[in-house]
Amino acid sequence: SQTIHQWPATLVQPVGSPLSLECTVEGTSNPNLYWYRQAAGRGLQLLFYSVGIGQISSEVPQNLSASRPQDRQFILSSKKLLLSDSGFYLCAWSADSSYEQYFGPGTRLTVT
């Protein structure tokens, strides 16, 4: 069966510090991968998605970036965090031909 992992589970970082969140998927190959953010009182916002290694599409312009160095690895990064980057970050995957997306456990990021 497929599983999706995210780490860390929680993170507290000062403003201006870098960020690296990692997501890996097991049990499937060539998944579509997604990064979402849920800010307080708001729905899930799609940040990036990837249909293959090195292929990243950005949905929202911001100071975040994403990379996919391996087929089942998706990384969310920032060079300098802002207070507004605080939120709950979720990685998700879907099979190439499927509408359903399956989410990881999430990372709670607090920028202080």
Place this chain on the structure above:
Amino acid sequence: DQQVKQNSPSLSVQEGRISILNCDYTNSMFDYFLWYKKYPAEGPTFLISISSIKDKNEDGRFTVFLNKSAKHLSLHIVPSQPGDSAVYFCAAFSYSGAGSYQLTFGKGTKLSVIP
């Protein structure tokens, strides 16, 4: 502009009764709809979905209804159980070709089932 709207931020229902969660959308290009359930500090879990060519899909206690002319869908949970207490997200899928597609989520409705 919010393309998927869940106008009720919260809903309280007595255990054993029916829970009805509503969702409205504005984009006529949406062709597939999903409901997710989310507990605090966890990722959303897929619950049930419906294609735009159908008007009803049922899975156990969960039924989703789609009214395309009204651009409205609803999730019915019957009977409601305390374990159903969670935030429910409505999501809509659109594909615009050339590998460009996305899932658009509503803001969620917090369901509380009272024992």
